[in-house]
Amino acid sequence: MPLQFARIQPCLKSVRFWLVVFSMTIFTAAMPGRAEGQESNNVVAVANAEPITRKTLADEAVKRYGGDVLDNMVNRQLIMQECVNRGVEVTNLEVSDEIRRLAAKFGLSLESYLQLLQEERDITPGQYSREIVWPMLALRALVSDKVLVSEDEFNQAYVAQFGEAVKCRLIMVAERARALELNQQAKATPEQFANLAKKFSEDEASASVGGLIPPIRRYSGDTRLENVAFGLQTGDVSEILQLGDQWIFLQAVRRIPASQPSPQALPAIREQITDRIRDEKMRGASAELFTGLQREAKVVKVLGNPELSKQYPGVAAVINGEKLMVSLVAGECIKRHGPAVLDGEINRTLLRQALRTAKKQVTQQDVDTEIARAALRYGYIKSDGQADVAAWLGSVTESGETTQEVYIADAVWPSVALQKLVEDEVVLTEDDLQRGFASAYGPRVEVLAIVL
Known part of the structure; x- marks a missing residue:
């Protein structure tokens, strides 16, 4: 992590300090049309009359963040190549609309949502659009013709949300023998199930409330657990069941009848459920497609490899025959991390100056x-x-x-x-x-x- 000025300031009181930072220059690093020599000579900061050039900033940014940034750029390039091959286009308007949709989903205005991303995840609006939303929409567009929601899928999701449920208590332990012992006690005295759960269940969250767990619905989790719950009458205690590395058994507390939405609400409910299923299936299909693109791609990563750098001067990677230049990676590094890297470079410059002054x-x-x-x-x-x-x-x-x-x-x-x-x-x-x-x-x- 770059050295922060607050750490070195007390040691630099004897150094006459003045600093000029051209912040606008930082964020135009990747603008097209710049000549290489012109870009290299741009000064981004001056510390006590000692200039720090854009080339220095770019080199230091690539040293620190080039690998991660290159991986992201390679992934986006793979998606972009596939979009070109299939004639798929994702417009800026579609990206903007998706960001507004996501903001509304969380009950936030667009400005508040973008500000939250900046403050909590250190993601700028441009980075969010370019590196997260655009690839997501592009992958969805590439698999949209393969993602259909069947009537059976809708019906199961509807039952999972509005269908009958069973309120249960649960006892969970790690050892099968202990589960059998507690199960026998619970069957002998079902009215003591809650006390047994409080004393002996190893699931702390439910044990504190006598083993009560959220209602179990059809098509909402483990089918075996659902079958056990729906096979019980009120007050019945189930046989033991292994879930993962734990042993559990249930007691049925009561049946919760299915909800009956009003006819007027059904169209909106169908749309909501269908969209949710489609989104889930698209995420899976998108991930599968992206994994396939990575597996089949011919990528040569040059950045950080001295031998390959001699063979491909100025190239960061070759992606399916297309060259991705180091200058573009450097510009992306500066877009994301320029201010932090510049702070570190300024601080090292001030330290070098202070050392010279102190001989x-x-x-x-x-x-x-x-x-x-x-x-x-x-x-x-x-x-x-x-x-x-x-x-x-x-x-x-x-x-x-x-x-x-x-x-x-x-x-x-x-x-x-x-x-x-x-x-x-x-x-x-x-x-x-x-x-x-x-x-x-x-x-x-x-x-x-x-x-x-």
Whole structure:
């Protein structure tokens, strides 16, 4: 994660700081018609008279986010190629209408919905339209001729929503022998089923209310469970039934009669149920189609592969013979992550300037020492007590979300630089040592708390 200015500001009081950020430039990175040289020379920020160019921003953004962004762009390209091959088009109007529909589904205005996505999921309106809604609509359009809702499917969904239901109590345990024992007790004294559930059921949610569970309806879940529930009379206790790795049995509490919607409401209900079934089937068919496109595609990922980069200069990937250029991936990275990456680059620039002013430098040995210290801190220690640096770096990069180069640039180097800048001002006293020892190894108090 890029270093935030709040972390380095206290260490830069001696540096005369001024900064100009051309924010509009950031978001036009991927505009067509830019010459490569012109794009490279655009200045996106100036820190104490030291410019940061668009090329630097693009390179740093690709280092951090290029892999994820490329995967997304490859997937969209596969869908787009299939749309072209089949003559399918999804217009901007269709995308806008779908976003409005989704907003209305959640009871929000369009503006509130987009703002919520921005605040809660950090997705801009453009990114949402381009990367989520358009692919979804395109895949639906590609499978629309294969998705039909039969009368049987509608009838089952109608019964699941409005049909008769059975209110039941449930007891769940992990061991079959225990289930048999409790089942015998429940059959002997059915009126004690609720108490047995409270005491012995391992399903905490239902045990707290005497085993009561939501009403069971036809066509709404596990057929075996539905058959057991509907085969019981009020007060009856079922035989035990294995669900997954658990053993359960039921007691019927009462039958809930089927609902009878008014004739006037039936057309709207039919439309609602039909749309829901169609959406579910489209999601499944779309996922199947997309998996097929990925399986059959001929994709060569060049980005991050030095050998392939020599063979395909300036190319990020080749998708079914079509080249996707690094410049487009860089522009997409800047669209999504430009401000955060720029913040990090500005902060590193300010740190470098502060080090020059203080006539200090960060050496490779300093970096290696800091990595070893982090390894020890997080428990990556060899049998001889030395830091297991290789294992630590492996744990940092194993998720694929960062590389060793980015980890050093964003976490290790700034940390060492900050230490260099403040080391002359830090005095460690005996009292500091005593307090640190007491904090780590001193007496502790165990408490109980009530949080309201």
